[in-house]
Amino acid sequence: DAMVIQNPRYQVTQFGKPVTLSCSQTLNHNVMYWYQQKSSQAPKLLFHYYDKDFNNEADTPDNFQSRRPNTSFCFLDIRSPGLGDAAMYLCATSRDTPGVLQAEAFFGQGTRLTVV
Amino acid sequence: DAKTTQPNSMESNEEEPVHLPCNHSTISGTDYIHWYRQLPSQGPEYVIHGLTSNVNNRMASLAIAEDRKSSTLILHRATLRDAAVYYCIPTVSGNTPLVFGKGTRLSVIA
Numbered sequence: 001d002a003m004v005i006q007n008p009r010y011q012v013t014q015f016g017k018p019v020t021l022s023c024s025q026t027l028n029h030n031v032m033y034w035y036q037q038k039s040s041q042a043p044k045l046l047f048h049y050y051d052k053d054f055n056n057e058a059d060t061p062d063n064f065q066s067r068r069p070n071t072s073f074c075f076l077d078i079r080s081p082g083l084g085d086a087a088m089y090l091c092a093t094s095r096d097t098p099g100v101l102q103a104e105a106f107f108g109q110g111t112r113l114t115v116v
Numbered sequence: 117d118a119k120t121t122q123p124n125s126m127e128s129n130e131e132e133p134v135h136l137p138c139n140h141s142t143i144s145g146t147d148y149i150h151w152y153r154q155l156p157s158q159g160p161e162y163v164i165h166g167l168t169s170n171v172n173n174r175m176a177s178l179a180i181a182e183d184r185k186s187s188t189l190i191l192h193r194a195t196l197r198d199a200a201v202y203y204c205i206p207t208v209s210g211n212t213p214l215v216f217g218k219g220t221r222l223s224v225i226a
Contacts, residue, residue, distance in 0.1 A: 004159075031213075033213055033214075035216075042201075042203065042216035042217060042218055042219055043160065043216045044216070045213050045215060090159050092159070092160075092214075104162040104165075105160075105162065105214055107159030107160050107161065108159050109157075109158060109159050110158075110159050
């Protein structure tokens with residue numbers, strides 16, 4: 001059974017039209033991450049939530065926002081998608097404790113975003 | 117973050133062992149070495165991790181150099197399903213997120 005679920009698998013949006021990608025988890029993990037992966041590139045961390053604390057990467061554009069209403073769900077909002085935002089968006093979770101080994105991260109299958 | 121160097125691509129015949137190298141010469145004493153892989157059209161998945169000693173699990177073995185400046189992921193018998201991009205990722209303890217390098221694209225030939 002899938003433990004990190006991303007919906008939809010494929011999303012087409014219009015240039016400039018806000019779009020929201022969703023991620024849910026059944027693992028009760030306290031950390032959730034969003035990565036962007038463009039074609040033939042490695043996943044790039046956008047931001048993550050450690051419990052309710054939001055951590056934004058310094059080079060993540062302001063166009064990208066995130067919400068985590070509860071432990072199980074996390075959303076990625078792209079306020080005004082541009083053609084350059086077309087990519088695979090990956091959600092991941094882990095259970096982390098300060099001072100303890102980075103636990104195994106579990107990834108969803110991703111949402112492939114197309115901007116037209 | 118410790119820098120890593122991996123070959124861009126490697127090729128293996130099916131049923132043969134594969135040794136995937138990773139250099140991480142700037143690794144600190146408390147950094148663990150994680151390996152993840154990403155199958156085509158999938159999210160990354162955990163393979164193995166270690167600190168100093170060699171490690172084995174059902175998927176692979178991890179051999180860590182004595183000076184910890186490099187490590188090798190060993191797939192004992194490559195199958196077609198092992199074709200993927202393999203990422204070597206040093207991580208510190210705690211809540212440091214995974215930072216992916218370019219990885220090695222492994223092709224397996226039948």
